[in-house]
Amino acid sequence: MQEIFYEDVFETFLFCFLVALGIIQIAAARRGWHGLSIYGGRIRANVNNALGAALIIFGYAWYFSDPLHRNVRNIEALMSLVCLALGVVAAAVATALLASLAEWLRRFARSGGAGSGKRDPETIEFPEGKAMLSGTWGEKGRNLVVFAEPGKGSEALLRALHASLPTAGGMLSLLPRSGMGEGDAEEWPGEGEMTRMLSRLQRERGLDAGGENFLGLGWCANAALRARPRLEEAYGPRKLLAVAPVVPAAEGGFAGDAMLSNTPLDILSSLVRNRPWDSRAARRAIAVWAPVFIACATLATVVTVAFGVRWKFISGPAAGLLLSLWVTYFLLARKGLAGGAGGEALMVSRARMPLTTEGSPPTLVILTWEDAISSAGLPGSLHGTMKPELWREALRGKFLLGGGTTRRLADLIWDEVRAGGAIERG
Amino acid sequence: MHWLLNLDYTFFTWINGLAGKNSLLDSAMQAFCNDHLVPFTLGFLVLVMALRGRDRRGDRDNLAAAVRIFMAIAVSSALLQLAVTLIHRPRPFVDHHVNLLFYRPTDWSFPSNPATASFTFFFSAWFSDRRFGWWFLPPALLMSFARVFCGVHYPGDVLAGALLAAASAWIVHRFDFLSRPFVALVNGAESLLRSSMSMRR
Numbered sequence: 201m202q203e204i205f206y207e208d209v210f211e212t213f214l215f216c217f218l219v220a221l222g223i224i225q226i227a228a229a230r231r232g233w234h235g236l237s238i239y240g241g242r243i244r245a246n247v248n249n250a251l252g253a254a255l256i257i258f259g260y261a262w263y264f265s266d267p268l269h270r271n272v273r274n275i276e277a278l279m280s281l282v283c284l285a286l287g288v289v290a291a292a293v294a295t296a297l298l299a300s301l302a303e304w305l306r307r308f309a310r311s312g313g314a315g316s317g318k319r320d321p322e323t324i325e326f327p328e329g330k331a332m333l334s335g336t337w338g339e340k341g342r343n344l345v346v347f348a349e350p351g352k353g354s355e356a357l358l359r360a361l362h363a364s365l366p367t368a369g370g371m372l373s374l375l376p377r378s379g380m381g382e383g384d385a386e387e388w389p390g391e392g393e394m395t396r397m398l399s400r401l402q403r404e405r406g407l408d409a410g411g412e413n414f415l416g417l418g419w420c421a422n423a424a425l426r427a428r429p430r431l432e433e434a435y436g437p438r439k440l441l442a443v444a445p446v447v448p449a450a451e452g453g454f455a456g457d458a459m460l461s462n463t464p465l466d467i468l469s470s471l472v473r474n475r476p477w478d479s480r481a482a483r484r485a486i487a488v489w490a491p492v493f494i495a496c497a498t499l500a501t502v503v504t505v506a507f508g509v510r511w512k513f514i515s516g517p518a519a520g521l522l523l524s525l526w527v528t529y530f531l532l533a534r535k536g537l538a539g540g541a542g543g544e545a546l547m548v549s550r551a552r553m554p555l556t557t558e559g560s561p562p563t564l565v566i567l568t569w570e571d572a573i574s575s576a577g578l579p580g581s582l583h584g585t586m587k588p589e590l591w592r593e594a595l596r597g598k599f600l601l602g603g604g605t606t607r608r609l610a611d612l613i614w615d616e617v618r619a620g621g622a623i624e625r626g
Numbered sequence: 627m628h629w630l631l632n633l634d635y636t637f638f639t640w641i642n643g644l645a646g647k648n649s650l651l652d653s654a655m656q657a658f659c660n661d662h663l664v665p666f667t668l669g670f671l672v673l674v675m676a677l678r679g680r681d682r683r684g685d686r687d688n689l690a691a692a693v694r695i696f697m698a699i700a701v702s703s704a705l706l707q708l709a710v711t712l713i714h715r716p717r718p719f720v721d722h723h724v725n726l727l728f729y730r731p732t733d734w735s736f737p738s739n740p741a742t743a744s745f746t747f748f749f750s751a752w753f754s755d756r757r758f759g760w761w762f763l764p765p766a767l768l769m770s771f772a773r774v775f776c777g778v779h780y781p782g783d784v785l786a787g788a789l790l791a792a793a794s795a796w797i798v799h800r801f802d803f804l805s806r807p808f809v810a811l812v813n814g815a816e817s818l819l820r821s822s823m824s825m826r827r
Contacts, residue, residue, distance in 0.1 A: 216666065219666075220673060223677065277665075476818060525807055525811060
């Protein structure tokens with residue numbers, strides 16, 4: 201009987217795991233969380249839907265085909281709940297691993313793609329960052345200066361842009377060493393680095409960026425729009441393209457959604473890089489929580505031992521953990537350390553700034569599909585005079601999937617650069 | 627009190643009397659009666675609810691709803707244990723001849739454990755989301771009906787379970803401070819993950 205019990209627990213866990221995996225895959229396809237797609241990504245959302253449905257149907261059919269799971273006493277309610285919780289957690293972890301692995305394989309397969317071959321750009325290292333130069337710096341107004349945020353996605357797009365450079369023209373990409381999304385309204389992050397790199401290139405290589413086409417990518421699009429008056433004064437750009445700026449979500453007021461186009465591995469590596477647990481607030485919270493946890497876990501274990509609760513040395517500390525979290529929240533709230541969303545509010549204020557675009561040269565703010573959804577309900581005051589254009593087939597994010605989307609975005613950008621005269625959008 | 631028990635038994639005989647007349651109906655009721663189909667389906671519905679939002683505001687509300695559902699389950703389990711400790715009502719098949727289509731549970735009959743759990747899912751989800759919450763009702767009703775149909779509960783047990791569930795869900799939703807720390811924790815984790823790319827230092 202005991203043997204059947206354990207086997208049944210495992211089968212129940214497996215059932216919960218399969219169905220939860222299917223539900224997550226359908227949600228990923230429906231919500232556009234391409235980074236969570238095990239197979240297909242943004243290109244083949246239907247495959248993900250089919251995969252999810254198949255997992256759910258198979259899970260139910262397999263589990264309930266066993267008479268043991270239909271009309272026989274086997275595992276009890278608490279164990280069922282544990283199986284459900286563990287199954288859902290395992291499904292989330294498996295989704296993260298499989299989706300990251302699948303995307304890593306896709307990136308690996310593409311690594312010899314767009315950037316390789318005849319048009320590898322020349323890379324110039326500066327203390328402030330990195331510059332990539334390709335083509336011949338030709339007739340004024342035919343060249344492109346790109347401010348790009350560091351990251352795999354933007355570098356992949358840069359490689360595609362360099363690879364598809366028109367014959368009569370040059371392209372200069374500037375990647376600052378510091379991260380984007382910081383600084384105040386007066387000086388955009390990386391502005392100093394960018395202008396110093398441009399000055400060095402003018403001095404050492406004779407590259408004159410004045411009157412050329414300027415492009416900001418991702419966070420750098422926000423930064424370039426924010427620095428627009430200074431850019432106009434210093435370089436008088438022919439065009440200013442802001443591709444895929446970070447747009448705050450209208451409803452929640454949150455900046456960006458990493459789930460849209462990043463794998464869990466990307467998100468995890470970003471978190472490890474930023475180390476949010478190292479912040480002063482996090483350290484204070486942990487300092488408050490640790491003694492509370494020890495006290496609560498001890499107390500709860502004493503109670504479980506005294507009353508002979510099953511698995512007393514697991515259920516006691518587990519109950520203590522929940523109790524300690526509950527108590528700690530109110531202790532932190534009293535100290536003003538809980539109950540706010542300061543970090544996100546700050547990001548929203550930063551992201552809002554560039555959406556008001558006032559100035560003389562034509563500006564084209566290129567929103568991709570996800571950005572357009574986010575910006576659809578933004579108050580008019582945040583748009584300012586911006587006339588955003590939606591490029592349905594251009595995709596933003598850390599990774600731009602296959603199916604030609606990176607090249608497609610690169611081609612669209614070059615089309616804009618080549619187009620004569622001012623950009624007029626209504 | 628005696629007349630109430632008689633009334634309960636009368637309703638039981640009506641519903642349980644339907645068993646054994648149609649094999650297809652019996653099979654369906656056995657399926658809904660079992661300990662896994664409806665409870666797990668309701669659990670998966672909570673997962674669907676948590677992931678169904680249209681935007682991050684909606685996601686946060688849905689995650690909060692999911693947290694409250696599990697807190698309500700905990701509260702209803704505690705209340706159920708209290709009731710079982712105080713009231714010892716034997717199963718219908720112990721005192722009467724019934725059409726039994728299920729195994730013989732050995733615990734007390736009042737209040738119905740599955741009805742309490744499934745209606746807690748329903749009431750708690752419904753308090754949080756008046757539209758999606760209705761999806762939780764058919765499985766809860768079917769399971770509760772099937773428990774009486776198969777001869778393992780009286781209708782009164784099911785009704786008491788539903789009332790206990792409604793009270794538990796109401797307590798958790800009325801006294802917000804019970805769930806607030808866990809909602810804050812879940813929302814904090816959501817925010818950390820989804821804003822991770824925007825919050826560069």
